[in-house]
Amino acid sequence: MAIHKLRHFVGEIAELVDSGVDEAGLLHQGVLALRELIRVDDWLPDAYAQPSVDRYQQFLLYADARQRFSVVSFVWGPGQQTPIHDHTVWGLIGVLRGAELAAPYARNDDGTLCVAGAEVRLEAGDVEAVSPAIGDIHRVRNAYDDRTSVSIHVYGANIGAVRRSTYPPNERPKPFISGYSNDTLPNLWDLSKEIPLS
Numbered sequence: 001m002a003i004h005k006l007r008h009f010v011g012e013i014a015e016l017v018d019s020g021v022d023e024a025g026l027l028h029q030g031v032l033a034l035r036e037l038i039r040v041d042d043w044l045p046d047a048y049a050q051p052s053v054d055r056y057q058q059f060l061l062y063a064d065a066r067q068r069f070s071v072v073s074f075v076w077g078p079g080q081q082t083p084i085h086d087h088t089v090w091g092l093i094g095v096l097r098g099a100e101l102a103a104p105y106a107r108n109d110d111g112t113l114c115v116a117g118a119e120v121r122l123e124a125g126d127v128e129a130v131s132p133a134i135g136d137i138h139r140v141r142n143a144y145d146d147r148t149s150v151s152i153h154v155y156g157a158n159i160g161a162v163r164r165s166t167y168p169p170n171e172r173p174k175p176f177i178s179g180y181s182n183d184t185l186p187n188l189w190d191l192s193k194e195i196p197l198s
Contacts, residue, residue, distance in 0.1 A: 051077035081141030098149025
């Protein structure tokens with residue numbers, strides 16, 4: 001397991017956040033870093049790629065100590081999808097296994113939702129950005145009805161603790177806080193397993 005790839009990626013995102021680059025620059029550089037992380041599927045521990053028959057899973061892989069960003073694996077069982085939802089912070093979505101379909105939405109002047117374009121298909125290796133500035137309301141679903149898909153998401157906050165909204169049809173937005181599916185984190189910092197003694 002090449003967990004050092006995730007550790008390197010976390011360092012790259014931390015450097016971007018520390019640099020003070022504007023959001024557009026952060027998203028551009030972040031897309032490149034995430035694309036490199038998901039280029040080869042040999043680093044995600046199995047425990048953070050397990051689907052559930054009940055609903056999609058959101059496993060926290062890393063949270064910045066100051067909650068400036070988080071890295072999450074989303075595991076989509078066959079046919080699973082999110083409700084229409086927002087993020088309220090910048091985000092990056094990269095498909096590691098399988099494929100996803102993302103349907104974008106926007107708010108009309110009166111606050112109602114409208115479809116904001118065609119559903120986008122993301123294949124393994126593809127990366128997409130979201131933010132309130134460029135559009136962050138969408139519905140995401142597994143592109144497959146017969147297999148699991150896994151995507152890696154990076155958000156500009158501890159996303160499992162952010163107050164966000166879902167948008168049920170013909171109803172007012174409903175607040176939610178997503179939390180996470182896991183109680184433990186992958187150990188990125190035990191370098192003793194990677195450094196030979198001889």
